[in-house]
Amino acid sequence: MKMKRRVNIYKNMMSGISQLLPFIVAGGVFISLSFLFNSYQSNSEIALWFNDTGKLIISFSLPVLAAFIAYAIADRPGLVPGFIAGALALAGGSGFLGALVGGFAAGYIALIIIKIFSRLPRSVHGFNAILFFPVLGALFAALFMIGVNLVIEPATTTLITFINGLNVVGVIITGLVAASLMAFDLGGPVNKVTYMLGIATIINGDQSILMAAIMAGGMIPPLGVALATLIFKNKFNEKQRNLGKKNWLMGLLFITEGALSYAKESPKIFIPIVMVGSALAGGLVGLFQTSIAIPHGGILVLVFMQNWWGFIIALISGMLFTALSLGLFLPSKIE
Structure with a gap:
């Protein structure tokens, strides 16, 4: 060995x-x-x-x-x-x-x-x-x-x-911070440690707002970049636009790593944007008190969420912010 x-x-x-x-x-x-x-x-x-x-x-x-x-x-x-x-x-x-x-x-x-x-x-x-x-x-x-x-x-x-004892403001802040950390390194150690914190809150079978916020935070980077490649085609090369189509599925299934290749090219622009987009989604999950007892599955486990509609609003809001911000700040591509 x-x-x-x-x-x-x-x-x-x-x-x-x-x-x-x-x-x-x-x-x-x-x-x-x-x-x-x-x-x-x-x-x-x-x-x-x-x-x-x-x-x-x-x-x-x-x-x-x-x-x-x-x-x-x-x-x-x-x-x-x-x-x-x-x-x-x-x-x-x-x-x-x-x-x-x-x-x-x-x-x-x-x-x-x-x-x-x-x-x-x-x-x-x-x-x-x-x-x-x-x-x-x-x-x-x-x-x-x-x-x-x-x-x-x-x-x-x-x-x-x-x-469990946090008030509404505390829940929003906790969800905001945890969700942003999911986008910090897009599947790296910080992402995984944050994810494990979410698992710790459901290990006894309890519904968890934090777990829902973490899931939303991990879905935003691939979903946001997928939408950006669709709207702002001049900001991405052909390979990135094709990869964007796959990111729809990866984002919906809570696979954060789908956005990693985009971050490698422009990390100083990409990472802060997806972190804020994820934070927005996580904060909204906390605001709407959306909770779940399942750690994975993304959109497939939506039916098992309490206040599932809050999760949809959070995803759409975070995705739109991320896509529009990427379109605004990323430089145009010349092919």
Whole structure:
């Protein structure tokens, strides 16, 4: 195993995030369906079933997150200690951040155990995968999580309480800032950290205005540039105009990276404009109290949003601002 793989924090973290998302999406859809059925008949059996099943699905998300971070670091020996670390983060209240820390710790604990047992006689190597690695890995990961939960649980609780307790102005400002950060590096580390903050607010199956603002903020750059290539054709070359057609789909599906190639050419003009456009959308989401319990999907999950119409207004406003500003400030192309 190469050392580069072991210490690539961002790549290892994203390995866990990519496995986490399907659980959050599936669970979020189920919980959102429970609200939908409840709107027709209060406390109906089918609504309760969707709600309970959705929460059960989401309860697997933190163990899966930590397990696959540990797996990215230590291969199969990291799975069991990682899963245990994530489960204890869920049970101990340290939540998403606790599972992140626990996943990395479990991976390196597994590496240490592998190193130690590699020096033992070959006659005992057959017991490693089925006995020594999972048992010792789980033991030390569980012990480590005692400290993690003691330290991180109060911070997690305070953060979630703070976000949930914001007044309308606070919600607007928070949505504005978070959405603008989604456009700061268009899929880079700042974008991903902001996205993880949004996930942390829905990890228990709750509806989140912040998650909706973050989603809107991530959709604006590709949608704004797509509209700009349609209206201001003299500002883009033929390749960029053709790429703009693809950005309609990428933007609607919440794939921020679609706008990245445009930013590389004129970053000092492009980035500030898309950040302000995203901020406008995020602020409007906060103003209209639009919320969602699903972290991805873009326009496909519109039906599961509370006050979905606010999301539409936010998208149109941010997209128009971005497109018009790009048309105003970008230099004309000579082909």
